[in-house]
Amino acid sequence: MEAPVLQPPVLTPVPVGKTGVLIVNLGxxxxxxxxxxxxxxxxxLMDGRVIDVPYIPRFLLVNGIIAPFRAPKSAKVYKQLWTEVGSPLKHYGYVVERQLQEALGDAYVVKLAMRYQSPSIDAGLADFQRMGLTDLVVIPFFPQYASASTGSVYEKVMDILKTWQVMPKLRFVNRFLEHPKFIEAFVQAGRKYLTERHYDHVLFSYHGLPERQIRKGDVTKDVCRFGDCCGSLTAMNxxxxxxxxxxxxxxxxRDLGLAEGSYTTCFQSRLGRDPWIKPYTDDIIKELAGKGVKSVLAFSPAFVSDCLETTIEVGEEYKEMFEERGGEHWQLVESLNDNPLWVETLVDLVKTA
Structure with a gap:
């Protein structure tokens, strides 16, 4: 008698769940x-990745000096920034949240969060948990990785998720400066101004960091020299x-076709007496004005939304500094905000994270 042929069991398909997408800006x-x-x-400022000193001196510095004395001054500047829809950074965050949700479709759930204040990362992840989502993509809105920005988002997310009984599949976007649509969005924004008039110089101003934070990130302890080591992006740097x-x-x-010598990369927003990464934007502005430069087009490619550092610092304070020294025309290139190419960039990042 022949042995019966065993048939493989019929497996019931496992329902495919939705993917949670958490988009996170600074706050x-x-x-x-x-x-x-x-x-x-x-x-x-109490974030140990932002002010990277031990807790007790950081607590005394922030709560005893910076917050009490800086808050009234900063509040006046925020009032200049505020619009009828509130903070531009939060406003455009919600606009992009809606647009990204529409672009991705029903297989995804998109939530906006801020690293500091509201809407919080805690609230966004709690919503995902209640939905039973176990596949998450986290996109910090920082084109270039830094411990004080992207690294802080990573740390916050992981601190929350470690308390979950069911740990999700988690994917982070580390940086996106190389994404062609991200670059093209800034190129298109800049080209609009370059076709309207001639500019003597183009400035690329990025948010600064203390040099010590850069050194801490140099795992080789030999690459970082704050000079020609940044002439190209390599496996080591x-x-x-x-x-x-x-x-x-x-x-x-490259995509704008600017000539060598017609542009400068520099860094803004330094605080305290410790050395920050150079060259400093305000020093470059003084240098350009001293050379007789009359018109400057200024980019802020470390930011994807209009905010205090772009609209006020680069757009108004640096303009005033330039004009006081004889400059005649200063133009800020707006951030990506709700640019369709920015949303397309995010779609690509979600699907390839």
Whole structure:
């Protein structure tokens, strides 16, 4: 008698769940009032990846000096930035959240979060958990990786997820400065101004970092020299924020067809007495004005949304500094905000994370 032929069991297909997409920007006060600005500054500056000193001196510095004295001054500046829809950074965040949701479709759930203040990362992840989502993509809105920005988002997300009983499949976007659509969005924005008039010089101003943070990220302890080591992005320096900024400039410059010597990469927003990465934007502005440069087109490619550092610092304060020294025309290239190419960039990042 022949043995019966065993048939493989019929497997019931496992339902395919949705993918949660958390898009995360730095954050903004809930309002330009002094109490809300002080609350924001305390949360932001108490992050050990932002002010990377031991907890007790950081606590005393932030709560005893910076937040009490800086909040009233910062609140005045935030009032200049505020629009009828509130913070531009948060407004465009919600616009992009809706547009990205529409572009991705029903297989995805998109949530906006801020690293500091609201809407919080905690709330976004809690929503995903209640939905039973176990496939998550996290996209920090920082084109270049830095411990104080992207690294801080990573740390916050993982601190929350480690408490989940069911750990999700988790994918992070580390950086996206190389994405061709991200570059093209800035190129198109800049080309619009370059076709309207001639500019003597083009400035690429990035948010600065203390040099010590760059050194901490140099695992070789031998590559970082704050000079020619940023002349190209290599396997050895690819995690260096400064090198990534110079690479971003090179890619935008290449596609704009700018001549060598007609542009400068520099760094803004330094605080304290410790050396920050150079060259400093304000020093470059003084140098350009001293050479008789009359018109400057300024990019801020470390930011994807209009914010204090772009609209006010680069767009107004640096303009005033330039004009006080004889400059005649200063033009800020707006951030990506709700640019369709930016949304297309995010779609690609979600699907290839």
């Amino acid at each position: 903004t006060p809930d309002s330009p009032s002094v109490p809300d600005v002080r609350k924001y500054l305390r949360e932001f 690819q995690h260096c924020y400064r090198a990534q900024c110079f690479e971003t400039t090179r890619r935008i410059v």
